Amino acid sequence: MASIDQRTFQLIEKMIERPFNTAQHLMKQLSLSKSQVEYAVSKANVLLQEAGKTPIEIGLNNFILAESSRNYFLDFLSKEDVFSVYELSGEERKKYIFLMTLYYHEEYLSINHFLDALQVGKTTLISDMKKLEGELQRLHIEISYSRKEGYRLQGDEAEIRYYLMRIIFEDFSKNNAHFLYDYFLYRESTVDKKRIFAVVESELNHYHINIVENRMNEFCYMLVFLLPRLNKTWAEFYQNYSFQTFFETKEYQFSTSLLAQFQIENKYAKLYVCGWMLGMAMGDAKQNSPDYSIIDELVDRIFERFELLSGIRFKDERAAKQQLYSHFRPVYYRLFFHLPIVNVLHKKIVQEFPDMYQIVQETMKPIEVLFGTEIPNEEVSFLTLHFASLIDEYDEYQVQQKIGVIVCPNGGYDTLFLTISYVTGRNELY
Known part of the structure; x- marks a missing residue:
């Protein structure tokens, strides 16, 4: 059977979605030149011809996929047969090398293992490995x-x-999200992925933990790849954090119960998966969780500083704080456990809310001290979106302020800003 590459695979997906496509539309959707689109169409047609199906019709400036051929592609992509004819791109090979070294961390990997898995020459492999x-x-x-x-x-x-989490988050934010990971598991693993998904879903329901479907898929795939490593001793992790409140959370109970299903009793793994889940699950200010007082105090500080810097006061402060709490709690744990976030809307948020973004960035600066690191820009834009939502959802009013500037008489940089609020009557120095 003829082989297909990433471009051909993506073109087939687009033709399934829209059996009639213009060249310009496909070029824009796939970020390809016209000649690259035509080449991908020719490769897709080889598959159709081998199966005795009608090839994609090529017009002056359009492409048409017959209904019978569309059904064939739907069936072809839904079966594991596609893995046997797929050729990895350079970017996919790079990730595959990482997944091999991650997954087989206790096994001996020689250069021949990589060459056999990737079906490339030694020069290409070395180039891919250097890029990684x-x-x-x-x-x-x-x-x-x-x-x-x-x-x-x-x-x-x-x-x-x-x-690992970063590349999974990035890939799952795009079309064809989990194909590479399914491809790897098909070729390298005997793990029962369906069982893992079923166990995770059952445990989440049992402990009444709510996460959105995308986060559920990301969690399950990451668990598949991390399971072989979760019995590793990781003393640094255990020593670096204070875990008193974690043992009382339902997320820790979930973690312990979930890992027991896979015969993992490692204390580091239990705490790591607990933190991982805390970084995914939405908070609820109405629940008296063990960590409520810690998160709530931080939310109060953030809220007060945001109001000070923006000159905005929310009329229903309690409701606005509760909503901010639900979104900040997972942010807190992502920062606490050094977990990544991929915000696909980051650039758009910064473009649409530039002033708000800068205010939120400044609002969060005192919080950075708690984590000993800068808060990632994608977390800042994530919070910016939620503050924008709060302003849109809850009534607010502008605060009239007088701002005095005290400048050092020696012409230095010792400058203080004194804000006098007509509404609160407070003097604020910052």
Whole structure:
């Protein structure tokens, strides 16, 4: 059977969605030139011809997929047969190399293992591996090699898991989200993915933890790839954090029960999965959770600082704070456990709410001290969207302010801003 690459796969998906397409539409949707689109169509037609189906009709400036051919493609993409004819792109090969070194962390990996898996020449493999190493270097991770142990990932376990989560979040925010990961599992693993999904869903329901469907899929796929590593000793993780309130949360009970289903009793794994879930699940200010007082105090500080900097006061402050609480709680745990976020709307939010974004960025600066790191821009834009939603949903009023500037007489940079609020009567220095 003829092989297909990423471009052909994506073109087939677009033709299934819209059996009649113009060249311009496909070029825009796939970010390809006209000649690249035509080449992908020719590869797709080879598949159809081999199956005895009507090829995609090529007009002057359009492409038409017959109904019988569309049904064939639907069936073809839904079966595992597609994995046997798929050719990985350079970007996919890079991720595949990482997944191999992550997944087989206790097994010996030689260069031949990679060559057999990727079906490329040694020069291409070395080039792909160097590109991956360049990305991992930013997280202080490296791919080491020794005759005794073969190829291994070396670095902070938190950063290794961070990179896995990051690429999964990025891929799942696009079309064809989990194809590469299904491809890897088809070729490299005997894990029962359906069972993992069923167990996770059952445990979430049992402990009344609500997460959206996309987060559920991300969690399950990440769990599949991390299961072989969750029995690792990770003393640094346990020593770096204070966990008193975690043991009392329903997320910790969920974590313990879930991992028991896979014969994992590792205390580091229980706490890590607990934090991971806390970073995904929405908070509820009406529930008396063990961490409520901590999160609520931070929300109060954020809320007060936002009002001060923006000059806005919410009439229904209590309702607005409750809504902010529900969104900030997972942010808190993502920062606490150094978990990534991929905000596909980041650039759009910054463009549409530039002033609000800067205010929220300034609002969050005192919070950074708690985590010892800068708050990622994508978290800031995420919170910006929620503040914009609060302003839209709840009545607010502008505060008249007089701002005095005290400048150092020596012409230095020692400048203080004194804000006098007519509404609150408070003097604020910042």
